[in-house]
Amino acid sequence: MSTDPVAAAHDGSVADLVRRSLGGLSMSERKVARALLAAYPVAGLETVARLAARAGVSGPTVVRFVARLGFDGYADFQRALREDLAAQAASPLALYERADRRREGDRGGDDLVSRAGESARAATAATFASLSxxxxxxxxxxxxxxxxxxxxxxxxxxxxxxxxxxxxxxxxxxxxxxxxxxxxxxxxxxxxxxxxxxxxxxxxxxxxxxxxxxxxxxxxxxxxxxxxxxxxxxxxxxxxxxxxxxxxxxxxxxxxxxxxxxxxxxxxxxxxxxxxxxxxxxxxxxxxxxxxxxx
Structure with a gap:
């Protein structure tokens, strides 16, 4: 999928992406966005037809909505939602293990202060970019x-x-x-x-x-x-x-x-x-x- 500058700078959820995209969506696509956010992420794990029925729009509108977000297709969109669902339940221990793997693969050698500063800047930018x-x-x-x-x-x-x-x-x-x-x-x-x-x-x-x-x-x-x-x-x-x-x-x-x-x-x-x-x-x-x- 494609990314915008903030998303590229800092990984976010599909919900973040939807909120950032609201201003550029058509009226029908905004209905899909609201239906998704109202029952997130479960609504998006349903079929195209079920999500369309929730939003009161047609199936092709849902497909256009997914494409407008930058996904290669509905399957790609649902894969990202499943990752969000797993992230929702992530414990500090699970996050610790993921951080360990990232540190092992990181050969940049940045010190803690540099990494913390970059993380804080990116998280703040992503937060306010998605804020309505x-x-x-x-x-x-x-x-x-x-x-x-x-x-x-x-x-x-x-x-x-x-x-x-x-x-x-x-x-x-x-x-x-x-x-x-x-x-x-x-x-x-x-x-x-x-x-x-x-x-x-x-x-x-x-x-x-x-x-x-x-x-x-x-x-x-x-x-x-x-x-x-x-x-x-x-x-x-x-x-x-x-x-x-x-x-x-x-x-x-x-x-x-x-x-x-x-x-x-x-x-x-x-x-x-x-x-x-x-x-x-x-x-x-x-x-x-x-x-x-x-x-």
Missing amino acids: ADEVERAVEVLATSRRVLLSGGRYSVLLARYLHQHLEQLRPRATMVPEPVSSRAAALSELSRKDVVVLFDFRRYEPQARSLAQEARRRHARVLLFTDSYLSPVAATADVVLAADVSSVSPFDTMATSMFLVETCIAGVVERLGDEARDRMTQIETAAGRLGLY
């Missing part, structure tokens, strides 16, 4: 205007959830982490409504808790904002807004840095969206902190 301005605007809108924001993360990504939470509580009221105690969590979720948003951070290997939280949010008509990797958490199929990052790194562990850039982009957007309201709240918090001698 419309999707970021939607993320900012739900973070700024929802009645309540509930945030939750996984084993490592909870750090990102807490980082976003600590900024949001400076900018707006009623932004909280999903409580850890079971009874408190049930109580918080039982109060969700269509005016609220649940913000989930879910990266490979994807965690059942994220899916169950998303399902409960949907039952109560709350919106779901998902931060995930380029291979897409299963939550992406039902989320209202999806922000995906390239998480490739020089270690066996996926990088959180690119996802942090997405979080900080959203924080900047919320500050702009709320304007004086955010500044007034920050002033009140600073005043209270000063009186309490906190900082």
Whole structure:
């Protein structure tokens, strides 16, 4: 298949490629893209006829869509999707073994700093190249205007959830982490409504808790904002807004840095969206902190 400059610089998923290509697709081809991303990658592993039926288009439109992405045919497209499916479930140990093989085959002799710098630059470029301005605007809108924001993360990504939470509580009221105690969590979720948003951070290997939280949010008509990797958490199929990052790194562990850039982009957007309201709240918090001698 053919590649664009970013994809050539850094390996990405088919989902990344689809998002980067959206602007150049016809209306019918965009229907195929949305159907694929809504049930990724399973939808693309079906037959041409089944994917066409999902998207409400003809079989030839699916074939043109695949060719527009640069694949040599539907079989080539499905091969790439199967590789993505395997990558979704990759453990740090599996990634470690792959990294070992790459190091054994690498005769360039680059030092760690050079390799890490190149990897960081490529991952950042790939992340922002596939980022939709419309999707970021939607993320900012739900973070700024929802009645309540509930945030939750996984084993490592909870750090990102807490980082976003600590900024949001400076900018707006009623932004909280999903409580850890079971009874408190049930109580918080039982109060969700269509005016609220649940913000989930879910990266490979994807965690059942994220899916169950998303399902409960949907039952109560709350919106779901998902931060995930380029291979897409299963939550992406039902989320209202999806922000995906390239998480490739020089270690066996996926990088959180690119996802942090997405979080900080959203924080900047919320500050702009709320304007004086955010500044007034920050002033009140600073005043209270000063009186309490906190900082």
